[in-house]
Amino acid sequence: MKFSAYALLKNALTGSVWPEQWSSPEPRASYDVVIVGAGGHGLATAYYLASEHGIRNVAVLEKGWLGGGNTGRNTTIIRSNYLWEESQKLYEHAVKLWEGLSQELNYNVMYSPRGVMMLAHTLHDVQSAKRHIHANRLGGIDNEWLTPEQAQAFCPILNVGPNIRYPVLGAALQRRGGTARHDAVAWGYARAASKRGVHIIQNCEVTGIRRAPSGEVIGVETGKGFIGAKRVGVVAAGHTSVLMGMADVRMPLESYPLQALVSEPVKPVMPCVVMSNTVHAYMSQSDKGELVIGAGTDAYTSYSQTGGLHISAHTLDAICELFPVVRRMKMLRNWGGIVDVTPDRSPIIGKTPVEGLFVNCGWGTGGFKATPGSGHVFAHTLATGEPYAINAPFTLDRFLTGRLIDEAAAAAVAH
Amino acid sequence: MSSAYRLPHATCIDYTKPLRFTFDGKSYQGFHGDTVASALLAQGVHLMGRSFKYHRPRGVMAAGAEEPNALLDVSRGGGRSVPNLRATQVELYDGLVVKSQNRFPSLRFDVGAINDLLAPLFGAGFYYKTFMGPRKAWAHLYEPVIRHAAGLGHAPSKPDPDTYANQFAHCDVLIVGGGAAGLAAALSAGRSGARVIVADEQAQWGGGLLAERGVEIDGQPVQAWLAQTVRALQAMPHVRLLSRTTAFGYFQQNFIGLVERLTDHLAHPPQGQPRERLWQVRAKRVILATGAIERPLVFSGNDRPGVMLAGAARQFLNRYGALVGKSVLVFTADDAAYQAAIDLAQAGATVMAIVDLRENPQGPGIEAARALSLPVLTSHVVIETFGRLRINAAALGRIGPDGDVTPVKIEQCDALLMSGGFTPSVHLFSQSRGKLHYDADRQIFVPGISAQQECSIGAAKGTFALQESVQEGFAAGAEAAEQAGFKSQTIAPSRVRHDVPSCAGFSGAVPRPKGQRAGKAFVDFQNDVKVTDIISATQEGFKSIEHVKRYTTTGMATDQGKTSNMNALAVAADALGRTIPDVGLTTFRMPYTPVTFGSIAGLARGDLFDPVRKTPIHGWAQHHGALFEDVGLWKRAHYFPQKGESLHQAVLRECRTVRSKAGLFDASTLGKIEIVGPDAAEFLNRLYTNAWSKLAVGRCRYGVMLNEQGFVMDDGVIGRLADERFHVTTTTTGAPRVLAHMEDYLQTEFPELDVWLTSTTEQWAVIAVQGPLARQILQPFVTDIDLSPDAMPHMSVRTGHICGVETRLFRVSFTGELGFEVNVPSGQGRMVWEALWAEAEKHGACAYGTEAMHVLRAEKGFIIVGQDTDGTVTPADLGMDWVIGQTKPDFVGKRSLVRADMRKADRPQFVGLQTHDPHFVPDEGAQVVAVAEPATGSAALGFVTSAYDSATLGRSIALALVANGRARKGETVYLTRLDGQALPATIVDPVFYDKEGARLHA
């Protein structure tokens, strides 16, 4: 059934039951493609396999409930104002898809281009911000420089005065950046994929990756038995190392807890997304009214989905500095996800040394924004066996040759 | 007693202290000890809020932290406002101003209530199904409307003037909860001599005991036992009692976060008193005596003002002397509500009926109710309620033997007290990662296997009877103390009489007549989640409880599902045809109740947000008008404007003065590390790219440090003071990183090297004296070092004295002029600076800041790590092959440099740029492109790393990293501007001034 205002009205008047948004089938003996991980990236991959490549004999296997990992735990920031050309193309590809995603999926994912403003607090930050702006504009990505006064006009509760430890010297604004509703992205892709015949199999943990004597992948062992597959795509975020280990592939990844928190809901007070790398925090406001707050990962590798209070405390220090009116607001809920971090903070999307085994991982703290683009290029890779032009640079091999795509180093402070 | 609903006896009210407060502008009276909820109820006011989605009128439902409905805004003016406070927890003080929220224009007439009529449209997840077209309409049309309608209260509009304190504490036993079980535990642990902290969220000790009246403990009336117990604890110096203190988070290794509220209950908080205090407690043992929360029953109209939890009505009566109604109906599936009925009846209310879901309830409570002739209807349910802003009647039904419900009658009432039994508060236990156990008989989750050094007692453990609770408390306190190393005494078991404990319960939707829709039977009151929403979510495929929660938003309101989670779970389990433990609980996350950002952030604001590092010369610079920039934690003098000068003018002048005469520069922030030991030179060989063994004592060398990936991470001049002693300098912000990097290799990779590393950054003030007159300025103060060019050539270091003070004098230059860097002990830094300054002034020299320093070095093509490099640059990229000790077999980063991509011809290379327009100073960060009008999406050749207006050269200069740049010298490239143009420049050598270095060696 197509979702629309008319459908809602009809349902309200007749009191009829909405159909299931996705089916919950028993697994077949084998599939053309098995995707491990039913987060946003995995479901998007399945959707594009079915919708763009005509490959519908696809299963997405999920250990828990779909969308229950980082997709449902992140702070939903979307932007494409990255420094390196490779990153720009990847994230901009995603933003372009975000712009029409609700219509494409017939599911309101609430993409809201409310503007992402990244603050500069030191002269070094200003240089770095301007470098990003120049690079973005050349790449066809909107990004503009705001004076402190302009920054405050864009976000009135931002403190641009001199009475903070690191006064705001300006900001880089990407107006097309913004937020979306994280759960809806997973559900929307799940519904659209399921409608096209994709099997989404929840509560189905992969416990092994089976390879033929000649080395290539032939399927996966699961809690529901062996499932054959011509190709397997691992899209398991924080658990990628563990899964790839089942095929004896060691990964340049470490898994860290990433915490986020929300305040109690209040009436609109925060019109955009504000990020600060120097004081280390970011904040937006959800449609529900909660202030959504995050920062960097915890310090040590962990799969525990919880973090230390001192990490949240540091984040709130920064938020209260930047937005002194929120100091009396209250933290309602704090949670953690497990993010997989590569040495250059850029993802790995493509082939692995094992024939038939593909991986899409290493999104670190920023994977949500890439969801549609990531799924789109990975679907291409799984369908054709070769990377799409956009994900071609994001190989595992780059760590061998040294051709890193280091967004973190580029923002590094020294001098 | 001005109101018919205020009674003269209560455990928490001081009737001698009447107070006035306003609610939505209207003045009311209450007493010291009241909460806003109790004071309003005592005035007959039930309507206190509007729900989130449907704006339905709501009254108070609970009496504590679990309250979902009565949320208020409390304002003291001047930035001191707080939204979303629960009326049941806001303590009254004279002059308190509270307002209701989420209504317009008023609480009684709220236009938002239109949503209630349109409710069929607004089922679970409706917003995912519409608002999709046209493309931009969501962000520009629908979303602003939804945002405006959403949210509850208003955020404060002014900065918070209050302060917050932070305290770390250690103890042997931390007890959370100061009810019967917790206090008993405290008593037995305290008697052993253990250091005990007891925290309770309420203002008064006793928890549920405060609402008890007829109970006896050890022959004493309950309130007397309570007072005596608290007195005994207060007399123990090693027991700390923290009231108004919420334990909100249970972290690893018995680390607990508590927030103590210090001033919110005071009419006139003392000046300077922190508003709240964050306690971060590490406890050897934790005892969780967190009690239990009563469950609402889920039936149509269960949210009408006047419908509340039976236990809450009892608390309002016995603690606060507030009668919640005169003709009350009780609807229960548990015994405890009988005691509420009895207490209210004895206080003068008419109990219209006790409607019991159960077929044949037995027990002392039921007997007592029958003895008082209270009408008890077993196998009955409430099927609907009536009344707009307050309940005035309820429809009852009978459950037949086949389970069918038949409507029987309508009963008038002005309050309906409901009880579905009690849910143990396992929030903290669950946060501690303990595993819950499902007690199928009682349909509750109770603590199962502990993951940390803790135990749960009392109602939190599912022990509802007072006698057993107290007993568990005594035992747990003693055991915890013993485990913490103390010897405990046994406390004689208590005897409790006249207790009517909870013994049963019900979760999920109450049975209703066949064919009747579930109607407005609310599960999550604040978020307006009904039974039908949960059922439809399961029908739509949301079969995991986490999906149900997210799709319907049940349990996601400010109460985090304290009253709703079990009911939601039961409804979902029923709809899915599965058992409750099979469907499973959602995760309990911190905080238990919302915690103020300020209390967590504490003192970290303004200058205390991060330490401020200042050099010994900072005060002088400030006095001389310097403006400062933040560089890492340091404040550095950026420039020294003279009267009326802009940054640009000041820097031009400073640069000209240094080149023509001389300048003084405060370089104290440079990182300094002393490397000492027999293997010091070998250690440097391995950590820096250069070769160090042959560096003569008294000589310096510029060193480059790589990370193991082969990228430049730091640089600096290193002087050899003795065979086994080097003075290493680093970049300002790199110092800690460099030392950590060195320690890492020394301790873990090269432990065989005999070397000591010491940070000496803070030990030495550094004064750079640069310019042709530098020697003249220094000479008068230096007695024991020969400064002549032959005796002390460029890149040498001497020890001696200046102004009578010990110095390490470096002849080095970051400006390209004759230059010295005078290291003196920090304590003497300012004195030496002032002496040199007096001399410098005579020569017409200036003090210059970091901006002029940047320009001067750029004119010479000297890099700044972090500005001209970005963590992706190799020495070869910088044209610095000469820093690589080619004969060394290894140094950190060397192996990485021979990987394929590190040797490619098209890597970025460090070059100079000469703009064709000499007045055009490109942005630092401008992209270098091959054509004047680059196509969007075309690749850049590189970017400008540094760019300045050079006074010396009378034109702009720029440095850049350009692909294969050195081979492109002479080529014209274009530099992007933010106005969309790209202007031409020629690629040149990065050294713009004094290429031969004659001035350096003067």
Place this chain on the structure above:
Amino acid sequence: MLLIDCPHCGPRPELEFRYGGEAHVARPAEPATVDDAQWMAFLYLRSNPKGLHFERWRHMSGCGRFFNCARDTVSDKILKTYPAGQARPSLEALGLAPVDHEVRA
């Protein structure tokens, strides 16, 4: 916040320490002699296990020394800390049954 038992100073709060990544990743004695793949493994490949992890910490605000730590990355429980340079403790020494570890890793 973890409570970490520094082998030199005793138990201290996590705030005093800095995490140092996986332990027992030895730098090749002669880096020039290893091939690119081996060098990549040293630089970047980490076991990142779900379960028992051997890792380095440095007592930054204490003795300044690096030491090693065996921690369960699922529960964050610290099983043992030991000085840098010491061999990895056996599973028995950590109180773990061998099978435990295999299942987790």
